[in-house]
Amino acid sequence: MLTKSIGEELLVKELTQGSQKAFQSIFTRYYPKVRGFVYGIVKSMQDAEDITQEIFSKVWVNRGMFADVKDFGAYLFILSRNTTFNFLESQQIRIERLSEKPFKEETDDSPDEDLIAKDLQLLIDMVVETMPPQRKLIYQLSREVGLSNPEIAENYN
Numbered sequence: 001m002l003t004k005s006i007g008e009e010l011l012v013k014e015l016t017q018g019s020q021k022a023f024q025s026i027f028t029r030y031y032p033k034v035r036g037f038v039y040g041i042v043k044s045m046q047d048a049e050d051i052t053q054e055i056f057s058k059v060w061v062n063r064g065m066f067a068d069v070k071d072f073g074a075y076l077f078i079l080s081r082n083t084t085f086n087f088l089e090s091q092q093i094r095i096e097r098l099s100e101k102p103f104k105e106e107t108d109d110s111p112d113e114d115l116i117a118k119d120l121q122l123l124i125d126m127v128v129e130t131m132p133p134q135r136k137l138i139y140q141l142s143r144e145v146g147l148s149n150p151e152i153a154e155n156y157n
Contacts, residue, residue: 031052031056034055034076038083042087055076137156
């Protein structure tokens with residue numbers, strides 16, 4: 001992905017010494033390549049831009065550690081890969097938490113909300129008991145068993 005150029009060693013050395021100009025040169029040189037690589041994994045230009053910004057932030061913050069790096073391009077590729085995979089993993093964790101959230105909210109109800117919910121369920125049960133048999137069956141299959149309307153129509157005509 002990234003190739004070593006003639007002035008790369010000098011730029012990296014200056015970067016490790018805190019040169020903003022060296023960082024700007026490295027950023028200009030590698031940003032399009034890194035963003036393209038990240039985009040190839042995440043398939044979202046906005047996420048690729050954000051991740052690439054994070055990668056270069058890490059380069060600046062940890063610039064001192066590059067003194068021992070022999071191939072900056074290879075190191076940047078590995079940093080890009082790891083940062084992108086960490087992003088994807090965090091997205092997956094967020095998705096899993098979002099899918100769990102409604103279940104959590106049920107357990108966080110206050111005693112008043114629990115009482116209202118029980119009263120409402122009692123009222124619903126009383127209304128269902130007064131329904132004609134066919135309507136009662138359809139309601140129970142839909143709400144209690146979880147069948148969709150087409151499933152109920154197909155199986156219970």
